Amino acid sequence: xxxxxxxxxxxxxxxxxxxxxxxxxxxxxxxxxxxxxxxxxxxxxxxxxxxxxxxxxxxxxxxxxxxxxxxxxxxxxxxxxxxxxxxxxxxxxxxxxxxxxxxxxxxxxxxxxxxxxxxxxxxxxxxxxxxxxxxxxxxxxxxxxxxxxxxxxxxxxxxxxxxxxxxxxxxxxxxxxxxxxxxxxxxxxxxxxxxxxxxxxxxxxxxxxxxxxxxxxxxxxxxxxxxxxxxxxxxxxxxxxxxxxxxxxxxxxxxxxxxxxxxxxxxxxxxxxxxxxxxxx
Amino acid sequence: xxxxxxxxxxxxxxxxxxxxxxxxxxxxxxxxxxxxxxxxxxxxxxxxxxxxxxxxxxxxxxxxxxxxxxxxxxxxxxxxxxxxxxxxxxxxxxxxxxxxxxxxxxxxxxxxxxxxxxxxxxxxxxxxxxxxxxxxxxxxxxxxxxxxxxxxxxxxxxxxxxxxxxxxxxxxxxxxxxxxxxxxxxxxxxxxxxxxxxxxxxxxxxxxxxxxxxxxxxxxxxxxxxxxxxxxxxxxxxxxxxxxxxxxxxxxxxxxxxxxxxxxxxxxxxxxxxxxxxxxxxxxxxxxxxxxxxxxxxxxxxxxxxxxxxxxxxxxxxxxxxxxxxxxxxxxxxxxxxxxxxxxxxxxxxxxxxxxxx
Numbered sequence: 170x171x172x173x174x175x176x177x178x179x180x181x182x183x184x185x186x187x188x189x190x191x192x193x194x195x196x197x198x199x200x201x202x203x204x205x206x207x208x209x210x211x212x213x214x215x216x217x218x219x220x221x222x223x224x225x226x227x228x229x230x231x232x233x234x235x236x237x238x239x240x241x242x243x244x245x246x247x248x249x250x251x252x253x254x255x256x257x258x259x260x261x262x263x264x265x266x267x268x269x270x271x272x273x274x275x276x277x278x279x280x281x282x283x284x285x286x287x288x289x290x291x292x293x294x295x296x297x298x299x300x301x302x303x304x305x306x307x308x309x310x311x312x313x314x315x316x317x318x319x320x321x322x323x324x325x326x327x328x329x330x331x332x333x334x335x336x337x338x339x340x341x342x343x344x345x346x347x348x349x350x351x352x353x354x355x356x357x358x359x360x361x362x363x364x365x366x367x368x369x370x371x372x373x374x375x376x377x378x379x380x381x382x383x384x385x386x387x388x389x390x391x392x393x394x395x396x397x398x399x400x401x402x403x404x405x406x407x408x409x410x411x412x413x414x415x416x417x418x419x420x421x422x423x424x425x426x427x428x429x430x431x432x433x434x435x436x437x438x439x440x441x442x443x444x445x446x447x448x449x450x
Numbered sequence: 451x452x453x454x455x456x457x458x459x460x461x462x463x464x465x466x467x468x469x470x471x472x473x474x475x476x477x478x479x480x481x482x483x484x485x486x487x488x489x490x491x492x493x494x495x496x497x498x499x500x501x502x503x504x505x506x507x508x509x510x511x512x513x514x515x516x517x518x519x520x521x522x523x524x525x526x527x528x529x530x531x532x533x534x535x536x537x538x539x540x541x542x543x544x545x546x547x548x549x550x551x552x553x554x555x556x557x558x559x560x561x562x563x564x565x566x567x568x569x570x571x572x573x574x575x576x577x578x579x580x581x582x583x584x585x586x587x588x589x590x591x592x593x594x595x596x597x598x599x600x601x602x603x604x605x606x607x608x609x610x611x612x613x614x615x616x617x618x619x620x621x622x623x624x625x626x627x628x629x630x631x632x633x634x635x636x637x638x639x640x641x642x643x644x645x646x647x648x649x650x651x652x653x654x655x656x657x658x659x660x661x662x663x664x665x666x667x668x669x670x671x672x673x674x675x676x677x678x679x680x681x682x683x684x685x686x687x688x689x690x691x692x693x694x695x696x697x698x699x700x701x702x703x704x705x706x707x708x709x710x711x712x713x714x715x716x717x718x719x720x721x722x723x724x725x726x727x728x729x730x731x732x733x734x735x736x737x738x739x740x741x742x743x744x745x746x747x748x749x750x751x752x753x754x755x756x757x758x759x760x761x762x763x764x765x766x767x768x769x770x771x772x773x774x775x776x777x778x779x780x781x782x783x784x785x786x787x788x789x790x791x792x793x794x795x796x797x798x799x800x801x802x803x804x805x806x807x808x
Contacts (some may be wrong), residue, residue, distance in 0.1 A: 360535070360710025362525035420531075424707040429702045438693045445686050 202331040203251065204235040217416040222300030266363040306343065309384060310336030332442050334389040338396040342380055345403040346373050353406060356413035366409040373402040474658075475680030476687045479668045484554035488657075489691040490698060491551050494544035495650065497556035497702070498582075501537040502639070509589070511635035513628030516591035517716040524713060535706035543585060543698065545732045548576050556770070556790045559777040560663035568656040571649055573768050578646045583730050585638040591631060596717030597727045599634075600626045605740065608753040609761075627719070671779050731805065735797045736760055738804030763793075 205220035225230050227265055228237075237242040242250055252258045268291065269276030277291065288294040295308075295316045307314040310332050311321070321328030346450035350370055357363045376399030382394045458464060476485060508527055510519040523530035552572060555561060561569035588599045603626060607617035622629030664678060674679050683689050715724075729737050739760075743752035766773070776783040 357712075360531075360712065362521055362531070362713060364521050364525070364713070420707045424703055427703050428700055431696055431703075434691055435696050438689055438696070442686070442689050442693070445689070449686070 172415045202234050202236075204241075204243050207251070209247065219299040226300045227303045228301060233271070236337060238262055261293075266291075274341055274382050277384045278382055282385065282387040282388055286379050303414050304381075306336065306381075308340050309339060311334075331387065331389050335384055335387075335392050338389065339377075339380055339384065342373075342399045342403070343398045344378050345400055346370065347375070349406040352410035352414075356410050356417065359413075359417050361413040361414060361416055363409065366406045366413075369406045370407070373406065375398050376402065402412065458564065470610075470658075471684045472474055474683035475661075476683055477662055477664045477668070478679040478681050481554075481662060481665055482556055484551075484558065485662060486691065486694045487547055487551040487554055489545060490694055491547040492654075493691075493695045493698060494540050494547055495646075497540045497699075498537065498544060499643070501533050501540065504533045505537055505638065511589070511632055513591060513631055513717070515752070516589060516616065516631060517713075520590045520713060524710075531710065532555040532703075534705055535710045536702050539705045539709075542731070545583060546577050548579050549732070553790065553794060554575055555663070557787060558665050559774070559783065559786070561771040562663070562666075562774065562777040562780070563771070565663055568653060569661065569771050570768055571653040571656060575646065575649050575653060575663055577764070578642055578649065580732065581642050582638060582646075583732060585634040585642065587730055588631060588634045589628075589638060590713060591717045592714040593717050593721065593724050594714050594727065594777065596626060596719070597723050598729050599630065601727060601737075602729055602733070603630070605737075605753065605757065608751065608757045610754055610758060613754075625719070666777065666780050666782060673780070690702070731801060734804035738800050738807060739786035739802075741807075750790070 176341070205224070207392060209222045220235065221316055223235070228234075234243065235241075236257075239262065240254075240259040241252050242256040244256075245251040245256075245395045250256075251284075252260075272292070276292070282292075285291070296302075296371075302308075311318050311329055315336070317328065317332035321332055326328045331382065349366075353363050353366045353370060357367075376395060380392060380395045380399060383395045386392070454478065455464070476482070505523065508519055508523045508530065510516060520534065524534050525531075527533075555569065555572070582604060584599075588595045603620045605616050606620055607613045608615055618624065620630070620633070621627070622633045664672070668678055728734065736756075740753055740756045743756045745752050747755050770786070771778070772785045774783050
């Protein structure tokens with residue numbers, strides 16, 4: 170075997186090994202998503218519209234694609250191979266279980282709620298399945314954008330009251346954190362060391378995330394426990410911030426007293442120097 | 451008071467000191483105001499020593515504790531914030547005063563014979579101040595100082611021949627780590643102060659032995675028989691010096707209260723390099739020049755060539771009294787005046803441009 174033939178054989182063997190490697194296959198699967206391409210050609214709107222709705226939604230941006238929920242082989246170019254159960258294809262998944270694959274904590278909270286018993290499609294009932302909007306506090310409560318009002322629109326409905334209560338609790342913690350952050354930033358800009366308060370604010374923000382998770386149990390009392398924990402941290406932050414403001418005022422007062430004394434001393438020195446100069450003359 | 455002086459006099463014979471105090475005078479001429487910069491530099495150096503010693507009481511020189519200890523100083527220790535801010539601000543004012551002192555001596559040709567050694571010791575003192583600034587910048591162990599030290603020590607690596615060993619020596623290894631911090635701490639609080647104290651003593655001794663220099667014009671008039679007026683150092687001049695020091699103290703206090711030195715985030719070697727990394731202002735001109743240099747000039751690495759250039763400039767600065775032959779004969783030397791003006795203009799422009807560019 171000549172050197173050239175040996176090199177060519179090694180190259181072919183190497184390429185074959187790479188192509189057969191599971192890592193290469195996985196990388197290909199991740200980069201090729203043919204679902205949208207094929208489904209765009211279908212005439213049935215139920216099959217054609219989901220990929221269009223998903224494009225640019227919260228999951229699309231997070232890198233979660235069709236096969237992550239529906240299974241199958243997104244790299245395949247024909248329908249049979251794409252919908253092969255051997256590739257984990259499960260068709261239309263249950264909203265009660267599929268979301269929980271990733272949103273474990275939210276699903277756990279939801280399971281304890283009254284809605285778990287009446288929502289057939291679980292999470293999908295409020296959030297939908299394709300074209301999901303980014304979550305925000307506006308989805309909670311009884312305002313125009315809120316999801317709760319689609320069922321609880323009457324003011325005497327306990328669900329309406331609960332939605333309002335929960336939104337008020339979340340707003341209270343969020344506004345508390347915002348105000349605390351503003352105070353700490355102001356004090357920090359003035360040169361007061363606020364490392365501990367900044368750390369506490371991070372902790373308070375974690376509580377806000379936990380509170381937003383707790384919302385999915387739809388229990389205002391349980392939510393208040395988490396929110397109140399966060400508010401206690403915010404109170405500590407504000408206390409530290411106010412101490413900083415007082416410290417600043419104290420420093421400024423001290424400085425002015427010191428400057429006044431210095432000025433007095435300087436004036437006295439000037440008189441002394443003039444006196445000395447007159448004596449020399 | 452006189453009883454105490456008599457008691458000490460009886461044991462130590464203070465006649466020499468008394469004579470020195472009575473005889474020491476400061477020449478009076480149009481440029482005498484520049485003399486105050488020397489005293490101001492010395493005063494700020496003493497402020498640095500005093501505030502530095504106070505900081506030492508709480509500072510802990512390890513990568514695990516340095517940042518936290520500075521945080522503790524500024525947030526928990528009574529007046530710790532004031533001491534730290536005075537130390538930081540005073541360091542900057544000290545360099546500014548030292549620059550002012552050096553340039554005033556340069557333009558008044560105060561380095562001319564027989565004061566060559568006073569100039570040389572003064573220039574070396576300025577270099578030591580840079581060393582203090584560079585080593586002290588890292589001590590709070592925050593993000594900015596960490597990455598600036600990385601860049602700064604990296605530049606030392608560009609020094610021809612000894613660059614890599616020098617960089618490894620400064621860092622205490624291949625990279626900036628806790629070992630660098632320990633090293634910089636030792637340099638900042640022991641090695642540099644020891645050398646600096648000796649050099650300051652020597653510098654002051656030279657000044658005392660030779661008296662204050664007077665401008666060339668005044669010296670020529672003196673040679674023609676004119677008597678240059680003298681002001682007694684004690685108490686006339688020293689009172690004026692104290693007045694300047696008081697103004698400096700007031701300025702320091704105001705800066706510390708209104709513009710405190712931010713501590714920033716703790717250094718994290720794995721964090722991405724934050725935006726706005728730049729050295730202290732007195733290194734900005736050099737830093738910006740090195741940044742502007744092309745990667746290669748005439749086959750030599752640009753940064754290396756820049757370092758060589760600054761090394762040469764430093765050597766010329768030290769040797770100024772020996773190069774300016776005209777001044778040593780009390781003759782005007784406009785070439786050196788122009789050279790000084792160009793250097794001053796370059797430093798000001800490149801510092802400003804470097805500040806806004808980074």
